[in-house]
Amino acid sequence: MGKMVSPEACSLVQSQAGPSRHYGTVEDERQGQETESDAQGSNAVTTNLTCQDCVIVSCIFAALLALNCVTIGFGLPALARKRAAYGNLTVPASSSPLRQFKSYVVVSDVNYCAPIGANVIAKGGSAVDAAIATLLCNGAVHPHAMGIGGGVIFTIYNHTTKTAFIIDGRETAPIGSELFPKDRLSTGALSIAVPGELSAYEKAHSLFGRMPWKQLVQPTIDLCRKGFPVTKELANALANKRNEISSNANLRLAYFNKEKRRIFVEGEIMTCSELAASLELIRDEKAAAFYGGSLGKQLISDLTRQGARLRLMDLFAYKAELREALRKDLLQANVTLYSPPLPGNGAILSLILSILDGYRFSAKNISDVRSASKMFHNIIESLKVGYIAKANLGDQTFLKNQTMLDYIMSTKFAEQIRHSIYNVTHSSECYRVPFDYPPKEERGISHTIVLTSNGDAVAATSSINKKFGSLILSPRTGILLNSHMADFSVEVYGSNAVASGKRPMSSMVPAIFVDIDGTPRLVLGGSGGNRITAGQAQVAIQNLYLGKNVKQAVDAPRLHYEPVHDKVFHEEQFPGVLVDKLCFRGYQVAEDHEPSAINAVSMNSAGIFANLDFRKLGSVAGL
Incomplete structure (x- = not known):
């Protein structure tokens, strides 16, 4: 593993190797002999050129020479520009602006939704209130990414008490799911896990909310009734699932333009009347309407008709969990990282940054090619260890090997890995971290950030797993269900194996970095499946160590292992x-066509700064 150089990526290596030798076939040899004979025959013919012929030949030669000079004249600057770009370490700024605020900011990777959250704060709501209102909107506008049929993880920081908490609304496996056919858990009715979204909203609101619940839900009800222009991202997601939606009557009900008899396209107004009716029940009865109430009964009835094994008792039994946030002190950056424990990916983000913290990165590490190459090599090796370690983890409530988790989180382990990293890439065996199963992809994800000037912060990441989740929609409730059963390992006895009531491992890692005085310095979160953790780690490195502002940190091109x-x-x-330097170090490399999208907010004495990742965009609002 890890010793081959990719010929597709190492363009410079290829060009330096010179032209490849061609070994002809027998037919090639025969044609070559015939050509040679023709040439010898032609040499025997005497050619007489007139003065007029000489003039014509001279003119042609002069024209070709002039054309060649023009080509070189235009080509050399282009070649020079290409060579300069090849070796340029400066990152061009994207079109996504750096936004500055004084009092508060709400960031959503979904259009239209951040203003709803900002309006909540303007009316006296808390940061958590704003996050809940924004998330409800996110689920309506981008149903392919998240919704109340999925799950969410909140990381919440209270500046007054200097404490951080996690609300774990990750889905759980239904009762008896150990008996489900493993090859049918990736999509469809059996891929549906028990949704945790609404339970998490209600728990977060009961602990940290100020505004009445109804006022958090009503804006999204109004949006669903009135309708909203289909965003570019939703239009692309619908186009990618055109066949599945067209062949499913329930999905057509939600995502077909009835007048034009096709899926919605960008800019068309889409309404969600069934979802609006469900949200009205949730507005009046809170989460109880979903977890065993009238809404839950309608939902289960619809799902049973479509082959799902989710039962009313599964909804009754579900509870979002309040957990203590993982804490990791990053001494060189003078910050403390707060992130979600298992099944969230906070332990892996903490491990990666703990390894990298010991390198004492600074702006000097991107001042020249040699230093930058070494830095990115160290980043990749740290990502490698983190992603391999993740394969051994699962729901902490079910985790049998707690000692291993403690060791992964320890400073000693980070130091051991750092001392094992040399100048070339290593196989995973070199780090003595076993690798049990391939990580799963979560592409249906959305993230929201709220930060206020008093230092309260919320980072919330929500998901239905794949885009459009299970592709199972309840026609009477308008709720699209997740496919998070696919996030369990197929291994029967692995740490992430299926078990009733168990939460599957997740790539979600909403993170808050706090200064030594207890003030939030950086809040991160994003989408992109397995690429989320790598993306957040690199944005953190760019901002906390290399001195980039949040826009520059987010704009910087990223790597994924x-x-x-x-x-x-x-x-x-x-x-x-x-890229070529990485090839020389032994990496197989390829271009990433589905990068992560990481949103970031920072705070310092000058104010609050926010940036939407240009790779996805969304909305920002504040004061």
């Missing part, structure tokens, strides 16, 4: 010279 095939993916904007 994929453990199944031991391959490194780089974004198109990643400097070509560094």
Whole structure:
């Protein structure tokens, strides 16, 4: 593993190797002999050129020479520009602006939704109130990414008490799911896990909310009734699932333009009347309407008709959990990282940054090619260890090997890994971290950030797993269900194996970095499946260590390590010279066509700063 150089990516290596030798076939040899004979025959013919012929030949030669000079004249500057771009370590700024605020900000990767959250704060609501109102909107506008049929993880920081908490609304496996056919858990009716979204909203509101519940739900009801323009992202997601939606009557009910008899396209007004009616029940009865109430009964009835094994008792039994946030002190950056424990991916983000913290990165590490190459090599090896370690983890309530988790989180383990990283890539065996199963992808994800000037912060990531989740929609409730049963391992006895009531491992890692005085310095979260953790780690490195502002940190092209095939993916904007340097270090590399999208908010004495990732965009609002 990890010793081959990718010929597709190492363009410079190929060009330096010179032209390849061609070994012809017998037919090629025969044609060559015939050509040679023709040439010898032609040499025997005497050619007489007139003065007029000489003039014509001279003119042609002069024209060709002039054309060649023009080509070189235009070509050399282009070649020079290409060579300069190849070795340029400076990242061009994206079109996504750096936004500055004084009092508060709400960031959503969904259009239209951040203003709803900002309006909640303007009316006296808390940061958690704003997050809940924004998330409800996110689920209505981008149903392919999240919704009340999925799950969510909140990381909440209270500046007054200097404490951080996690609300774990991750889905759970239904009762008896150990008996489900493992090959049918990836999509469809059996892929549905017990939704935790609404339970988490209600728990977060009961602990940290100020505004009446009804006022958090009503804006999204109004949006669903009135309708909203279909965003570019939703239109693309619908187009990608055109066949599945067209062949499913329930999905057509929600995502077909009835007048034009096709899926909605960008800019068309989409309404959600069934979902609006469900939200009205939730507005009046809170989460109880869903977890065993009238709404839950309608939902289960619809799902049973479509082959799901989710039962009313599963909804009754579900409870979102209040947990203590994982804490990791990053001494060189003078910050403390708060992130979600298992089944969230906070332990892995903490491990990766703990390894990298010891390198004492600074702006000097991106000042020249040699230093940058070494830094990104260290980042990749740290990602490698983190992603491999994740394969051994699962729901902490069910985890049998707690000692292993404690060791992964320890400073000693981070130091051991750091001392094991040399100048070339290593196989996973070199780090003595076993690799049990391929990580799963979560592409249906949305993230929301809220930060206020008094230092209260919320990072919330929500998901239905794949885009459009299970592709099972309840026609009477308008609720699209998740496919998070696919996030369990197929291994029968693994840490992430299926068990009734168990939460599957997740790539979600809403993170808050706090200064030594207890003030939030950086709040991160994003979408992109397994790429989320790698993306957040690199944005944190750019901001906390290399001195970039949040826009520059988010704009910077990123790398991702994929453990199944031991391959490194780089974004198109990643400097070509560094790609080739990675090849020389032994990495297999390829261009990344589905990068993560990481949103970031920072705070310092000058104010609050926010940036939407240009890779996805969304909405920002504040004061």
